[in-house]
Every structure is written in C-alpha cells, then in structure tokens.
Amino acid sequence: MIRILLRIVVVLALLYAAAVACLAIAMRQPPDTFGRIMAKMPTVAFIVLPFEPLWLSARAGRLEPGQSAPDFALKSLDGGNLVRLSSFRGQKPVVLVFGSYT
Numbered sequence: 155m156i157r158i159l160l161r162i163v164v165v166l167a168l169l170y171a172a173a174v175a176c177l178a179i180a181m182r183q184p185p186d187t188f189g190r191i192m193a194k195m196p197t198v199a200f201i202v203l204p205f206e207p208l209w210l211s212a213r214a215g216r217l218e219p220g221q222s223a224p225d226f227a228l229k230s231l232d233g234g235n236l237v238r239l240s241s242f243r244g245q246k247p248v249v250l251v252f253g254s255y256t
Contacts, residue, residue, distance in 0.1 A: 170202075177203055181212035223250075
C-alpha cells in the first residue's frame with residue numbers, strides 16, 4: 155500500500171514539474187503566442203501553479219542604464235502599416251506609454 159501511495163506522489167510531483175516547465179516556456183514566447191496559450195489554461199492552474207515568480211523571471215529583461223531599447227514593430231493606430239522603433243533612432247525622441255484605457 156505504501157509503495158502505491160509513493161508512486162502516486164512521485165507521478166503527481168513529475169506532472170507538477172512538467173506543468174511548471176511548460177508554463178515557464180510559454181511565458182518566454184511572444185505576447186500573442188502566450189495569450190493564445192493562456193486563453194486555454196484551466197482556471198485551477200491559476201491557483202496551483204506559481205505564476206508570479208515565473209512571470210517575474212521570464213519578463214525580467216536584461217537592459218542596463220544607457221543601453222538602447224530593444225527593437226520591435228507595432229501596427230499603426232489605423233491598423234495599416236507596421237512601425238519599427240528603430241526607424242526613429244537618431245531622428246527624434248520617442249516616448250512609449252503602456253497601459254490600459256478601458
């Protein structure tokens with residue numbers, strides 16, 4: 155009986171470790187991919203898995219003061235053209251505002 159219980163505990167621990175590893179990998183994906191993954195995440199996973207420590211580790215960044223911001227591209231407000239941050243380098247200052255206005 156103890157052997158069966160021990161095997162169950164080991165299997166559950168391995169499944170938990172695999173779920174944490176998969177979540178850590180998912181958090182390092184581009185935002186649109188990560189969003190699609192999170193949309194399919196069962197509610198119980200938000201309670202059981204260590205989201206905050208993994209998120210802080212995955213999105214910590216490695217910029218030092220004085221370094222250039224990483225390049226990225228976003229669609230313009232009208233949804234047409236892609237605008238790259240690097241296209242403004244050396245031309246004019248750029249201010250990035252991140253937030254929700256809903």
